[in-house]
Structures are given as structure tokens and as C-alpha cells.
Amino acid sequence: MAAAWGRTRRGGGGGGGGGEVAESIYAVVALVLVLVACVELGDAAAAVDVYRLIQYDLAGAPLGSRLAALNHHAGAFPFAAGADLSRTAVIVPIRDLDLSFLRDYIANKRPLGGLLLLLPQKISDKLGGEQKNDDSGLVKKILVELEQLLIHAEIPYPVYFAFEDEKIEALLMDVRKGDSAGQPSTATTGGYKFIVSLPEPKKLSSPTISNIQGWLPGLKEEGDANQLPTIAIVANYDTFGAAPALSVGSDSNGSGVVALLEIARLFSRLYSNPKTRGKYNLLFGLTSGGPYNYNGTYKWLRSFDQRVRESIEYAICLNSIGSWNNESWNNELWIHVSKPPENPYIKQIYETFSDVAKDIGVSIGVKHKKINVSNPRVAWEHEQFSRFRVTAATLSELPVAPEFLESTGGLYDTRKSTDEKAIYRSVKLVAESIAKHIYGHEGRNIDIFADNSSLAVNPYYITSWLDLLSQTPRVAPFLSKNDPFIAALKKELSDHTVEVHVQHESLDGIFTFYDTTKATLNVYQVASVTFDLLFLLVLGSYLIILFSFLVITTRGLDDLINIFRRPPSRKAKAA
Amino acid sequence: MTVFHFFNCALLTFGPHAVYYSATPLSEYDTIGTSVKAALVYLGTALVKLVCLATFLKVSENDTFDPYQELLKVLIGFIDVAGLYFALTQLTHRNISQNHKFQAVGLGWAFADSVLHRLAPLWVGARGLEFTWEYIFQGLEANANLVMNLSLAALGSLMWLRKNKPRTLVPIIYACAVILATMPSITCYLRRALEWHTPKVVGFELVSSLVMALISWQLFSACQKPI
Structure with a gap:
């Protein structure tokens, strides 16, 4: 109350004082309006x-x-x-x-x-x-x-x-x-x-692709001058799809990445004990650039020393192995090769795999597709190995080679369409086959990664990594060099393997990507403009009627004689 | 288009005040000073009201209707009446007839109320792309408010400025004034406790304001007659 008294006293005082107060009020009001005008509020429905x-x-x-x-x-x-x-x-x-x-x-x-x-x-x-x-x-x-x-x-x-x-x-x-x-x-x-x-x-300025590799060195007998043979296990981790922010690719190729990590974990346990350390080096490679003709794999292989490349006995590439476990895929896996199946190396790989497949109840077939060197299209990851004269095969649920930018982890390829049980069985198949080869148990009925043993495949590990991958869009150009996802892969691989190394390469020139x-x-x-126009019309007539009404009534109170005479003239003036 | 809409809503909210001023003899007798002073009194009153509300009222988390709190709100609402009393009786005016005085005070009062409560939301909201009926209703509400403030000022001038009025009308005048003063609480009650929707509430406000204006007018002219 006191404030009101004081304010009105001042306001009601001298005319000059009142003017100043009014001026300062105007200034404040103007300032507030300017401030409000600057603030654009997000007021969308x-x-x-x-x-x-x-x-x-x-x-x-x-x-x-x-x-x-x-x-x-x-x-x-x-x-x-x-x-x-x-x-x-x-x-x-x-x-x-x-x-x-x-x-x-x-x-x-x-x-x-x-x-x-x-x-x-x-x-x-x-x-x-x-x-x-x-x-x-x-x-x-x-x-x-x-x-x-x-x-x-x-x-x-x-x-x-x-x-x-x-x-x-x-x-x-x-x-x-x-x-x-x-x-x-x-x-x-x-x-x-x-x-x-x-x-x-x-x-986007020069998109980079990052390949991650890790080694599990085999046990070299003393005095043996020869280099140990190497088995490479490879999977590409990046995706491509219509919406880059939604291309999580759980199956293509999240499933391959999960399987690779689990295989690395299993073999790291075997290799940590000198007694069970095999006479093979194991090389794990997570490659990028898969949708772009396996450009990352090419760069990765090229970076190896000739001798290292020659020491690779064979490479197993894992691609889309996460949803074959149902009717639409006929419960079938395929080994894709680019050399004829009669080739002794291929034959050996296939036989070991089909042996193990029989044991765990998976049907497996072999598909041969020749490489046309003049064709830039590389449909399978193993074809990059073959171009470098390294024996390689791809394990996949896809019966035929995908077209360019097809089956690369697009919109439909989500966690829902991927079955962790399929990955579990694929891991078992690959790990068991490689182990049999390493320890020379071919043809013998020995279950190294038996369920419930300390070396069993861990379904929780698979599920948790699959969940993570299914939430991470991985279109290579939008993954920066220091992306946390790449760091996470590197860390996980270095938990199980040694000499982990991330290689950054630029994607070969024909692609340009745009951000956002x-x-x-x-x-x-x-509201439509017509509505606003109509509203203005109604409003205008309302104000005019109000004006006439007020003039008629109040002037009448003031001056009875002028009721009927003056309103028209006032109206004309106002108009 | 949205600036257009803002313009429309602003016209609906503040237009009637201007029309009232220019159409009635207020403009002829240059009573703008009285209106401005009344507006300043309103500002002071609003400040006092704000302090009182902040001191005595609990902040309710939900929009329920609490009778005790509402009663307190009504009492605090009577500060408005006190402010109006001050504006009508204490302000010194140049030779201004009682007729014009209450109109000028009521007009200034209603205009200040509209500016304080409606201008900022209008500026922020009606210029956006999103269309809602809210600001049109708000403009209609401002119209009802103008009528009610004028009626209240008329009754106030009858109560405090006019000495010789028919004795039988005095209780009616006071009852009407009380009803007008509690109108904000009544609409609040309708909105919260009976959960009326905005169109219904605004319709009620418009109708009741017209009714109250008619009654006040009759009372005013009834008091005028003996003189």
C-alpha cells in the first residue's frame, strides 16, 4: 500500500515530474519490448x-x-x-x-x-x-x-x-x-x-575409414626360424542405409562384429595359458568401408608387409550371421569362396566347417563365385583377400552376393530382426572349426568350447554387444576418427588381444557425403489468411458498432438535443 | 500472416478501450490525465497485491480449487477496490464531472490491467506460427473486463462520491459492488472447480459483465434523478 501511495503522490505532483516519470516508463517499456522481440520461443504444437x-x-x-x-x-x-x-x-x-x-x-x-x-x-x-x-x-x-x-x-x-x-x-x-x-x-x-x-x-571433408586390428601370437618353438602361420578372422563393422542416423545394421554386420569379439575372447583364454597356446598366430580385423566395395579391407591388406600377408594361411570373413536361425533363411549358412571348391585349401576349410556344423546341427553349403578383376564391384569381403592371393572365405547367411549398397545394414536391419541364438551358434561353429584346425583335431569328436565349461560361448556377452551395436549408427563417413564407438571397439579388442592398432585411411574418391x-x-x-481476413472484418464491424452505440448513448446523456444530430458527423470524422 | 493475427488480437484486446475513449465525451474534456493516473494507481495496487499474494498464499502444485486459499484470494482481491477508492476520491482532478471521472478512472484501470496481463503473452504467443483460439478468447475477456471495471468504478463513485442517494438503493449498490469485486474469483472457481472450458468461461464473463453493466447503469441513472 505504501508503495502505491508514494508512487501516486509522485505521479500526481508537478506536471514536469509526471512527464519525466512517463518518459522513463516509456523507455523501460520500449526496452522490454525490444528484449521480448529478440526471444523467439519454440512454441510448436x-x-x-x-x-x-x-x-x-x-x-x-x-x-x-x-x-x-x-x-x-x-x-x-x-x-x-x-x-x-x-x-x-x-x-x-x-x-x-x-x-x-x-x-x-x-x-x-x-x-x-x-x-x-x-x-x-x-x-x-x-x-x-x-x-x-x-x-x-x-x-x-x-x-x-x-x-x-x-x-x-x-x-x-x-x-x-x-x-x-x-x-x-x-x-x-x-x-x-x-x-x-x-x-x-x-x-x-x-x-x-x-x-x-x-x-x-x-x-563432409574427406571421410575417414578406420580399421582396427589385434593379434593373438601363437607359441613358437625355440630354434624354429620359420614364421608361424596365421589365421585371420575379419568382419566389417560399418553400415550404409537410407537414413544414416538409423543405420544400425544389427545383422549386417553387427552380428559379424559380435561374433568376432566373442571368438577373440574365447581364443584369448586359450592362448593365455602356454599349454593351450596354439602354433598359429590369430589376426583379428574389424574393417570399415564394407558397403563401398570393401575399400577399408583393401587398404588394410595393402598396409601389411608382404611376408605377413604370405603367412596368412586362410582368412574367415564374417558377414550377416545373425538371423539365419528361422524359416525364411532355411536354417542355412553358406561359405562363399572365390576359388573353386576343389582347391585343397578351400576343401579343407569347408570340410572342417561342415564337420563341426554337423555336430551342432547346422546345415552349411559352399558357393563359388569367380572374381572378375576388371569389375570394380567387390561383393564379398574375402574377394579383397583373394585379389591379394590370400586364401579366404566368407561365412554368411546370404545365399547370393548382394548388389552394390544392398544388405549393408539399412532401415529394417534392427535388433528386432536379429536373433542372438543364431550368432551364438555361428560363434560356436567358427571357433570350434578354427580350434580343430589349430590343434589338429580334425575328424575327431572333441568339443573344445563345450557348453557349461570354462570355455563356453557366453550368450550374455553376445547379447550385450549386440544391443550396443543395435543402438549405434555406423555409417563410416559420419564416424569421426575419435568416435567413442571406435574407441570402444579398440578397447574391447585390446582386452583380448595384443598389438591392437587403429589404422585411419581416407575413403577412395568417388564418394562425397553431405552432413545433417x-x-x-x-x-x-x-490458421489461413482467409480466416484472419474474416476475423479482421468481424472485428472492424464490432468496433464500428461499438463506437456508434457509445456515441449514441453517452452523448445522449450529456446533451439530449444532440443525440440524433451529432453521431453521423462524428462517424464521418472517424472514418 | 502471423503478424496479421497478432494485429487482429491486439485490436480486439485494446481496441475497445480506444473506441470508448474517443466515442464518449471523455475525449472532448481531455480526461487522459485522469486515466493515466488511474493506471499508475493500478500499477501500485498490483504491486501491493503481488506482495500480499506472495506472502499469504501457498503455491499449489496442482490446479485444484482450495476454498480456504480462494477465500484469501478474494480478500486480497479487495485491495483492488481499495485502489479504486483511492483513485476515485484522493486523486486531484481538474474540473471533471463525476460522470466523466468514474469513466476515466475505470478506463485507465481496465487498460492498465490489459497491458499488464495480456500484452506480453500476446506478443510472445500470437506472433508464432501456431494458431490457437487462446488469444481471441483473451481479447474477448479483455472486453468483458473493461465493462466490469467501468461498472465497478460507476458503483464506486456512487458509494463514495455521491452523498445524497436514495436510501433503498444503497444495499443493492453495495451488493453489486461486492459481486463485481469477486468476479475474478468466481471465474476462477468456474474454471477450476467446475472445470468449464475457456469458451464457456469467456461467454459467462461476457454475459455477466453486460448484465452487471446494465444494473449499474440503472442504479446510476436512478441516483441521478433527484438532482
Whole structure:
């Protein structure tokens, strides 16, 4: 109360004082307004995490989504035939996606404002049993096709992926309702507006690929001058997919990495005791650049000394061994080789593997694919070894060689589609086969890594590493040299092996990548300009009526004679 | 477009004050000084109210309706009436008729209230891309508030400035003034305890303000007659 008294006394005092007070108040108000104007608050109805379609140049040809910034009204299927969608951000769940529509749009280079693809959230956790299987099968088929379509096309508008949730579903319903009411949202009719404010994507300067290697040296007998033979176990760890921030590649090739780490752990226990140390060196290699014709493997092999390369008796490459344990893969693993199976080395590898496979109940086959040296395409990792004249084979669940940028750990390749039991059995198969070879137990029924023994394969180790890999997007150009993930792999490998070394190489020239893989999509519910115009009209008439009413009534109180005479003149003046 | 919307909402919120000033004889007699002073008194009153609210009221985590707290709020709300009393009786005005005085005070009071409570949210919110009805309702609320403040000021001037008024009307005047003074608490009650939605609350405010204005007007003209 005292404050009020004081303030009003001062305000009510001399005229000059009042003016000063008023001036200072104006100054403060102006300052506050300026401050408020500077603060732009994020007041969107919803902010959604979105993942951008990859943008890259392949030998100068622009591919992927060429734009990142989005500012358009939302629209959903179905559209009227021939509708102009060049200013519409189309939102569509993967499940309902009409691929032929999209293919048509891309092939004919028809413009869209933007595309927001909704991925099912943790593929139907809520749905039970059969429906789940049907659904996920369908989604997988669409996703695989969609991914190939998107990464091999040049798309001149922004394309984003997001996960479905209640917020987005409600939004989609609203958009659909608006569309079906015959009011597709445009600038004049309101609706929802999608905004991603991002600068233009920049080229990534010289992407690096990092190969990690570790050794388990064998026991060399004294006086033996010859170098010990080496067995190499190799897996590529990086991925490639339509959305780099979602390419976790649990199966391709997370499963191979997990298996390699577990095999390294098992053999490190054997090799830590001089009595069980074999007469073979073991070389473990985690290579990068797998999707790009195994460029990392090539660089890695090239960096070896000729003598080291010659000492490699054979190399086993692990690729996609995490989901063969079900019907769609026929419970079958394949050994892919590039020399004919009659070759004595290949024959020996295959026989050892199929022996062990029989023991643990896995069916295994051999596939031969010749290398065409003039073809730059390297479909399997072992082909890089073969080009350096090192005997090698790839263990994989894929029956045929994948095409370029296919099966490289894309959108569908998540933890859900990978089975740790399959990896467990693969680890057992590989470890047992190699051990048999090292200790010369071929043909004998000895179970070295028997379950429940101290050398048993550890399913928890496999699961925890698989979980970690399934949460880590690993597209090589977006993994920096000092990425914590690479450091983690290095540390894990150095726990089991010695002479661990990380080799940084640059990815060979034909690829250029662009940054910005993640963004935040702001969804605004907007009113149309027509609404605002109408509102202004109503408001104007309201104020005019109010004015006339007040003039009529109050002047009447003041001066009865002037009630009817003066209002018109006042009105004219005001107008 | 959004600046357009902001402009619309601001027009709805502050337009009626300007229209009222220019349409009524207030502008002819140059009563702006009185309005400004009333606005300053409002600022002081708001400060005192704020201090009282902060001192006596507990901060409730949820939006439930606590009768005891609300009663306290009503009592603190009467500080407004005290402020209005001060503005009507203590401020020195140049030769200004009672008619104009209460109007100028009520107008300044309502305008200061609107500026203090509605300008900042409007500036921050209505310029954004997101469209909500909130600011339109807020503008309507400002209209109702203007009418109520004018009515309260009219009743106040009857209570404190007019000495010879019909005795029978005195209780009615006081009852109406109490109702008007407790109006913020009533709307709060409707919002919280009965969980009315904003459109309904705003509609109620508009209707009740018009009714109260009509009653106050009748009372005012009834008191005017004997003179």
C-alpha cells in the first residue's frame, strides 16, 4: 500500500515530474519490448525427431535427398489425381506407402514439397502373434524396396523418416480428415505446417575409414626360424542405409562384429595359458568401408608387409550371421569362396566347417563365385583377400552376393530382426572349426568350447554387444576418427588381444557425403489468411458498432438535443 | 500472416478501450490525465497485491480449487477496490464531472490491467506460427473486463462520491459492488472447480459483465434523478 501511495503522490505532483516519470516508463517499456522481440520461443504444437535421407554424390552424380530445409503444409494420401503436390509435405506411414506412386514421382521427376515417411515404432509391440508376423513381413518388404529406390535416385526435395507415435498418429488423422473434407491444406485454408529449419547441407571433408586390428601370437618353438602361420578372422563393422542416423545394421554386420569379439575372447583364454597356446598366430580385423566395395579391407591388406600377408594361411570373413536361425533363411549358412571348391585349401576349410556344423546341427553349403578383376564391384569381403592371393572365405547367411549398397545394414536391419541364438551358434561353429584346425583335431569328436565349461560361448556377452551395436549408427563417413564407438571397439579388442592398432585411411574418391543426418521437425497448426481476413472484418464491424452505440448513448446523456444530430458527423470524422 | 493475427488480437484486446475513449465525451474534456493516473494507481495496487499474494498464499502444485486459499484470494482481491477508492476520491482532478471521472478512472484501470496481463503473452504467443483460439478468447475477456471495471468504478463513485442517494438503493449498490469485486474469483472457481472450458468461461464473463453493466447503469441513472 505504501508503495502505491508514494508512487501516486509522485505521479500526481508537478506536471514536469509526471512527464519525466512517463518518459522513463516509456523507455523501460520500449526496452522490454525490444528484449521480448529478440526471444523467439519454440512454441510448436509438436516437435518431432526426424532422420534425413542420405545425401551423397557417387562419381559426381548427385544422389539421395538434395535438400534439408522444409517449410510446407502437410498433406496425406489419398490425393486427387493430378493434384499439384509441389507445395505439400506428404506424410505417409510406411505400411500404407504406395511404392508405385513414389516410383512414378521419382522417375518422372515430379516435384513434391517434401516427404515424411513414418516408420513403425519398434515394429508393433502392441500387436500380438500372427498379425505381428504378417505386418512385419510386409513392412520389411516395403522397407527394403523403398531403401533401394531412395538411395539410387536423385530426389530434389527433403525426405525425412520419423517413428510413429500417438502424437504423430493424431496429427495424421487430422490431416486426413482435412483432406477428405475437400480442403487440402494450402496457404489459404490453414491446416498443419511442417517446418525444419536447417542450413543447406555441407560436404563432409574427406571421410575417414578406420580399421582396427589385434593379434593373438601363437607359441613358437625355440630354434624354429620359420614364421608361424596365421589365421585371420575379419568382419566389417560399418553400415550404409537410407537414413544414416538409423543405420544400425544389427545383422549386417553387427552380428559379424559380435561374433568376432566373442571368438577373440574365447581364443584369448586359450592362448593365455602356454599349454593351450596354439602354433598359429590369430589376426583379428574389424574393417570399415564394407558397403563401398570393401575399400577399408583393401587398404588394410595393402598396409601389411608382404611376408605377413604370405603367412596368412586362410582368412574367415564374417558377414550377416545373425538371423539365419528361422524359416525364411532355411536354417542355412553358406561359405562363399572365390576359388573353386576343389582347391585343397578351400576343401579343407569347408570340410572342417561342415564337420563341426554337423555336430551342432547346422546345415552349411559352399558357393563359388569367380572374381572378375576388371569389375570394380567387390561383393564379398574375402574377394579383397583373394585379389591379394590370400586364401579366404566368407561365412554368411546370404545365399547370393548382394548388389552394390544392398544388405549393408539399412532401415529394417534392427535388433528386432536379429536373433542372438543364431550368432551364438555361428560363434560356436567358427571357433570350434578354427580350434580343430589349430590343434589338429580334425575328424575327431572333441568339443573344445563345450557348453557349461570354462570355455563356453557366453550368450550374455553376445547379447550385450549386440544391443550396443543395435543402438549405434555406423555409417563410416559420419564416424569421426575419435568416435567413442571406435574407441570402444579398440578397447574391447585390446582386452583380448595384443598389438591392437587403429589404422585411419581416407575413403577412395568417388564418394562425397553431405552432413545433417538428424533434425527436429516442428509441426504448427496454422490458421489461413482467409480466416484472419474474416476475423479482421468481424472485428472492424464490432468496433464500428461499438463506437456508434457509445456515441449514441453517452452523448445522449450529456446533451439530449444532440443525440440524433451529432453521431453521423462524428462517424464521418472517424472514418 | 502471423503478424496479421497478432494485429487482429491486439485490436480486439485494446481496441475497445480506444473506441470508448474517443466515442464518449471523455475525449472532448481531455480526461487522459485522469486515466493515466488511474493506471499508475493500478500499477501500485498490483504491486501491493503481488506482495500480499506472495506472502499469504501457498503455491499449489496442482490446479485444484482450495476454498480456504480462494477465500484469501478474494480478500486480497479487495485491495483492488481499495485502489479504486483511492483513485476515485484522493486523486486531484481538474474540473471533471463525476460522470466523466468514474469513466476515466475505470478506463485507465481496465487498460492498465490489459497491458499488464495480456500484452506480453500476446506478443510472445500470437506472433508464432501456431494458431490457437487462446488469444481471441483473451481479447474477448479483455472486453468483458473493461465493462466490469467501468461498472465497478460507476458503483464506486456512487458509494463514495455521491452523498445524497436514495436510501433503498444503497444495499443493492453495495451488493453489486461486492459481486463485481469477486468476479475474478468466481471465474476462477468456474474454471477450476467446475472445470468449464475457456469458451464457456469467456461467454459467462461476457454475459455477466453486460448484465452487471446494465444494473449499474440503472442504479446510476436512478441516483441521478433527484438532482
